[in-house]
Amino acid sequence: MSWIDIGPVSDIPLRGARKIKTAQGCVAVFRTGPDEVFAATDSCPHKGGPLSEGIVHGQSVTCPLHNWVFDLNTGQAWGEDASITIFPVQVREGRVWIDGASLAARSAA
Amino acid sequence: MTQKLVIIGAGMASGRVIETLVETDPDAFEITLFNAEPRGNYNRIMLSPVLSGEKAYEDIITHGDDWYAQHRVTCRFGEHVVRIDPERKVVEGQNGPVSYDKLVIATGSAPFIIPVPGKDLPGVITYRDLDDTNAMIEAATQGGTAVVIGGGLLGLEAAAGLAERGMAVTVVHLMGHLMERQLDEAAGYLLRKDLEKRGITIRTQGSTKAIIGKDRAEAVVLESGETLSADLVVMAVGIRPETRLATDAGLDVARGIEVSAQMQTSDPDIFAVGECVEFDGTLFGLVAPLYDQARVLARTLLNEPDAFVVKDTATKLKVTGCDLFSAGDFAEAEGREDIVLRDPGRGIYKRLVIEDDRLIGAVMYGDTADGNWFFGLIKDETDISEMRETLIFGPAYQGGASADPLSAVAALPRDAEICGCNGICKGTIVDAIEGGAADLGAVRATTKASASCGTCTGLVEQLLQVTLGDDFQMPAAQPICGCCDLTHEDLRRLIKSKPLKSQDAVWQELGWTTRNGCHVCRPAVNFYLLADWPLEYRDDPQSRFVNERKHANIQKDGTFSVVPRMWGGITNPRELRAIADAADKYNVPTVKVTGGQRIDLLGVKGEDLPHIWADLNKAGMVSGHAYSKGLRTVKTCVGTDHCRFGTQDSTGLGIKLEQMLWGSWTPHKVKLAVSGCPRNCAEATCKDVGIICVDSGYQVGVAGAAGMDLKETERLCDVPTEAEAIAVTVAFIQLYRETAKYLDRPYKWVAKVGLDWVKGRVVDNLDERARLIAAFELSQSIYRKDPWADHAKRAEAYQPLADLTLEAAE
Numbered sequence: 002m003s004w005i006d007i008g009p010v011s012d013i014p015l016r017g018a019r020k021i022k023t024a025q026g027c028v029a030v031f032r033t034g035p036d037e038v039f040a041a042t043d044s045c046p047h048k049g050g051p052l053s054e055g056i057v058h059g060q061s062v063t064c065p066l067h068n069w070v071f072d073l074n075t076g077q078a079w080g081e082d083a084s085i086t087i088f089p090v091q092v093r094e095g096r097v098w099i100d101g102a103s104l105a106a107r108s109a110a
Numbered sequence: 111m112t113q114k115l116v117i118i119g120a121g122m123a124s125g126r127v128i129e130t131l132v133e134t135d136p137d138a139f140e141i142t143l144f145n146a147e148p149r150g151n152y153n154r155i156m157l158s159p160v161l162s163g164e165k166a167y168e169d170i171i172t173h174g175d176d177w178y179a180q181h182r183v184t185c186r187f188g189e190h191v192v193r194i195d196p197e198r199k200v201v202e203g204q205n206g207p208v209s210y211d212k213l214v215i216a217t218g219s220a221p222f223i224i225p226v227p228g229k230d231l232p233g234v235i236t237y238r239d240l241d242d243t244n245a246m247i248e249a250a251t252q253g254g255t256a257v258v259i260g261g262g263l264l265g266l267e268a269a270a271g272l273a274e275r276g277m278a279v280t281v282v283h284l285m286g287h288l289m290e291r292q293l294d295e296a297a298g299y300l301l302r303k304d305l306e307k308r309g310i311t312i313r314t315q316g317s318t319k320a321i322i323g324k325d326r327a328e329a330v331v332l333e334s335g336e337t338l339s340a341d342l343v344v345m346a347v348g349i350r351p352e353t354r355l356a357t358d359a360g361l362d363v364a365r366g367i368e369v370s371a372q373m374q375t376s377d378p379d380i381f382a383v384g385e386c387v388e389f390d391g392t393l394f395g396l397v398a399p400l401y402d403q404a405r406v407l408a409r410t411l412l413n414e415p416d417a418f419v420v421k422d423t424a425t426k427l428k429v430t431g432c433d434l435f436s437a438g439d440f441a442e443a444e445g446r447e448d449i450v451l452r453d454p455g456r457g458i459y460k461r462l463v464i465e466d467d468r469l470i471g472a473v474m475y476g477d478t479a480d481g482n483w484f485f486g487l488i489k490d491e492t493d494i495s496e497m498r499e500t501l502i503f504g505p506a507y508q509g510g511a512s513a514d515p516l517s518a519v520a521a522l523p524r525d526a527e528i529c530g531c532n533g534i535c536k537g538t539i540v541d542a543i544e545g546g547a548a549d550l551g552a553v554r555a556t557t558k559a560s561a562s563c564g565t566c567t568g569l570v571e572q573l574l575q576v577t578l579g580d581d582f583q584m585p586a587a588q589p590i591c592g593c594c595d596l597t598h599e600d601l602r603r604l605i606k607s608k609p610l611k612s613q614d615a616v617w618q619e620l621g622w623t624t625r626n627g628c629h630v631c632r633p634a635v636n637f638y639l640l641a642d643w644p645l646e647y648r649d650d651p652q653s654r655f656v657n658e659r660k661h662a663n664i665q666k667d668g669t670f671s672v673v674p675r676m677w678g679g680i681t682n683p684r685e686l687r688a689i690a691d692a693a694d695k696y697n698v699p700t701v702k703v704t705g706g707q708r709i710d711l712l713g714v715k716g717e718d719l720p721h722i723w724a725d726l727n728k729a730g731m732v733s734g735h736a737y738s739k740g741l742r743t744v745k746t747c748v749g750t751d752h753c754r755f756g757t758q759d760s761t762g763l764g765i766k767l768e769q770m771l772w773g774s775w776t777p778h779k780v781k782l783a784v785s786g787c788p789r790n791c792a793e794a795t796c797k798d799v800g801i802i803c804v805d806s807g808y809q810v811g812v813a814g815a816a817g818m819d820l821k822e823t824e825r826l827c828d829v830p831t832e833a834e835a836i837a838v839t840v841a842f843i844q845l846y847r848e849t850a851k852y853l854d855r856p857y858k859w860v861a862k863v864g865l866d867w868v869k870g871r872v873v874d875n876l877d878e879r880a881r882l883i884a885a886f887e888l889s890q891s892i893y894r895k896d897p898w899a900d901h902a903k904r905a906e907a908y909q910p911l912a913d914l915t916l917e918a919a920e
């Protein structure tokens with residue numbers, strides 16, 4: 002793992018998301034509880050909806066375009082044979098860190 | 111003389127036999143009742159609601175201890191009968207023998223266990239009785255994974271219940287689609303989709319090879335080699351009549367205990383009833399025919415003539431939200447014709463199978479309201495050639511009746527069966543209602559209709575409504591979503607009455623089952639809170655759909671559209687120039703004149719939004735709220751300013767209204783129009799509020815629609831002055847904000863509450879009108895402001911949190 006600091010957790014709205022740009026495309030960073038963050042590809046496997054714009058509820062997000070719901074722990078869509086890639090993230094001293102190695106691995110895959 | 115009657119099995123069939131006996135001739139028999147389960151008769155079919163947590167065991171007891179005591183039934187519960195000696199006419203229980211004059215075998219059936227390795231491991235259970243149900247509930251408290259083998263009625267109810275209790279459930283089904291005995295592929299597909307939406311995984315064409323685990327079940331291995339982890343395995347692959355006692359006693363037994371049409375076995379003093387019997391080659395697995403058998407048996411025992419005949423049965427699934435119905439024969443065959451209706455948007459599928467001008471089968475999914483009517487046509491072999499064209503639309507469309515939802519029930523003949531479990535017809539229920547049964551409970555008590563599985567409850571309520579008219583209050587229907595049991599109406603009432611002023615209060619006080627709602631309920635809760643408590647509650651952008659959170663309409667490619675307000679459709683060269691400049695500066699690909707008399711800039715990048723807003727703000731333009739459940743547009747025509755027919759200043763009134771109302775949040779969007787004369791160039795007669803100016807003043811119409819439904823406005827009132835036209839409009843919108851269900855446009859809301867009720871508050875009662883206007887003004891003191899100006903100051907929130915394009919490239 003190679004952790005990269007992407008900013009203060011307080012910049013992500015509670016029960017909300019922000020996106021980050023990477024060389025492999027946008028990644029959505031979700032904040033579901035005070036210190037609970039998740040990261041996933043920002044593109045819905047249905048028709049590319051920006052998941053960072055979805056409604057975040059429980060540990061899930063609803064795509065803003067056609068309401069597919071994804072579990073942020075696994076990336077699995079509820080009731081659809083589809084999933085999004087999840088990336089390791091963590092909060093340390095109020096800042097969010099994402100695993101650069103798995104971001105890079107995505108482009109290799 | 112009193113005879114000794116011994117009954118083996120205290121299940122649903124024998125329970126009905128005893129009821130009939132004690133009601134008809136309480137002194138005819140001295141009854142001894144054995145039951146292997148340590149309890150008496152309960153409503154077995156309601157185990158599924160017990161499993162899912164909707165009901166408790168106490169709610170489904172049919173006969174309690176006091177009932178048996180009152181009717182002097184000797185109960186030997188928790189005691190297996192081990193042998194019948196037909197020579198000596200003695201039954202041997204585990205705790206000793208008892209002799210009989212007449213004997214009834216009502217042992218039901220036993221779940222079939224597929225003979226695979228591991229079937230006896232702890233953690234592998236079947237689904238038949240309360241103990242099984244409790245075992246599943248207990249297992250579910252640990253969470254974990256469950257595999258249900260069998261995708262029929264029982265398996266799916268078990269799966270839904272376990273999923274409801276938080277387990278990750280997979281259903282393994284041998285056939286190509288679920289419930290293949292009752293459903294065709296199309297309905298099976300919709301059912302699958304609905305179950306998958308609840309997080310249940312479905313493996314069709316899955317054949318179980320083994321159950322593995324060290325001390326208890328850990329996984330299920332399929333023939334395909336796939337291994338499914340399983341803390342709990344439920345086998346629900348079918349049932350087999352429980353015939354061992356009869357076989358040992360030398361009675362005639364085929365697959366079930368063979369009986370005559372009087373329910374007599376090959377021994378004249380021994381009878382059998384329920385799922386353990388076979389009649390004329392037929393086995394039984396649903397209660398409706400068993401209740402017929404029970405009636406026949408009771409009459410036979412009392413020496414009255416009666417005969418059992420096999421009838422078609424209809425099937426429903428007791429999983430909330432999976433609405434299916436199937437009856438008759440729906441296999442494809444030569445000479446048969448299908449009528450199919452699909453509504454993919456609403457997930458509705460209906461298929462009727464016709465042979466020789468008779469309906470012989472029906473399968474429905476999504477909307478099963480007409481199920482019993484179709485079932486009646488099948489059973490009565492009605493000639494349907496006359497109504498073939500409209501048959502699929504159900505009874506409401508036959509004989510020119512109106513499309514009122516209640517007319518379907520009103521149109522049913524008296525002998526149409528309403529309660530399939532108990533075989534109760536419409537006529538019986540209507541007679542009971544006319545005889546004084548004024549609510550559901552009373553109808554249940556007098557007729558037994560809706561007292562078993564309860565799926566006909568809606569129909570019984572509609573019959574109450576049809577028969578009693580306004581004297582009967584229809585209970586409100588659907589809960590908002592899976593997060594709670596409340597309807598929108600209940601929720602709104604509780605928010606006001608408790609009172610609840612924050613989302614957390616709502617989740618906690620009203621027992622939400624999820625952490626913070628979902629995309630369905632949370633926007634509704636947010637709206638109700640801000641509408642009822644404008645000062646105390648702060649609007650929560652995270653509970654809003656992206657358009658309302660970002661104050662722009664998201665496009666299919668993830669860009670946004672920007673629509674500035676053009677008050678009453680009026681603009682000027684300065685505004686047009688600013689729009690043109692913005693379009694150039696931000697490379698807007700499409701500039702379009704909307705149907706709402708203003709200009710839409712489509713294809714703006716999310717990052718640019720705060721900047722384009724700042725530019726438009728500089729030219730004096732504000733958000734047009736083209737994205738909001740709130741005031742959209744007020745269309746106007748040119749009116750007296752220019753038009754030779756104009757009677758009043760329609761443009762001026764439109765602008766005043768828009769300036770009053772803009773920024774307010776409403777249950778759904780609100781659109782207005784003002785036309786200067788009855789030629790109606792602003793199309794005011796299809797708006798939420800539409801005003802037509804006439805010489806004598808203003809005709810205020812409300813509740814029009816021109817979207818998915820088309821409806822002309824209804825006249826709220828005629829007023830002489832512009833000030834009054836504004837006052838009733840504002841009061842109307844505030845009443846809508848206070849009482850409508852989220853996502854009901856005004857026309858839907860008015861249809862529910864009635865225009866007279868609205869007039870009573872907005873037009874006739876001047877105090878109430880004043881209160882409504884004051885309440886609206888109070889709310890507007892917070893919300894009548896430009897969100898764009900606000901958000902333009904926080905441009906950084908619209909940018910990516912970080913840009914790692916360089917780092918990741920290294």
Ligand code: SRM
Nearest residue numbers: 663664671703704705706707708736815816817818819855
């Ligand atoms: C831009 C516009 C079409 C146009 O190019 O003219 C438009 C565009 C959309 N309409 Fe509309 N409607 C537009 C006028 C209308 C009209 C005509 C009118 O307002 O006079 C109607 C029929 C009148 C009515 O509302 O009853 C109309 C009935 C709908 C409906 C159906 C509403 C209903 O209750 O049945 C929807 C769906 C909804 O709101 O749930 C809808 C939804 C939409 C959405 C927001 C769909 C969406 O969720 O993405 C479209 C957004 C496009 C975009 O990305 O910007 N639009 N839409 C019009 C904007 C008017 C404005 O200036 O604000």
Ligand SMILES: Cc1cc2nc3c(=O)[nH]c(=O)nc-3n(C[C@H](O)[C@H](O)[C@H](O)COP(=O)(O)OP(=O)(O)OC[C@H]3O[C@@H](n4cnc5c(N)ncnc54)[C@H](O)[C@@H]3O)c2cc1C
Nearest residue numbers: 119121122123145146147154155191217218384385396397
């Ligand atoms: C979970 C579930 C859901 C269902 N849902 C529906 C539905 O929605 N609609 C529908 O129509 N049907 C449904 N059914 C089927 C319905 O419950 C049965 O058709 C009905 O209960 C059969 O009645 P019965 O009296 O023949 O047998 P049971 O109700 O099974 O009663 C038989 C009794 O005999 C006892 N017994 C057996 N052997 C002995 C012995 N040797 N000594 C003493 N006692 C003995 C058993 O313990 C049992 O209590 C459902 C069944 C289950 C399990």
Ligand code: SF4
Nearest residue numbers: 663666704705817818
């Ligand atoms: S009618 Fe409205 S919702 Fe439909 S495509 Fe056109 S703009 Fe979109």
Ligand code: FES
Nearest residue numbers: 045048050064067
């Ligand atoms: S693009 Fe996400 S649900 Fe359609």
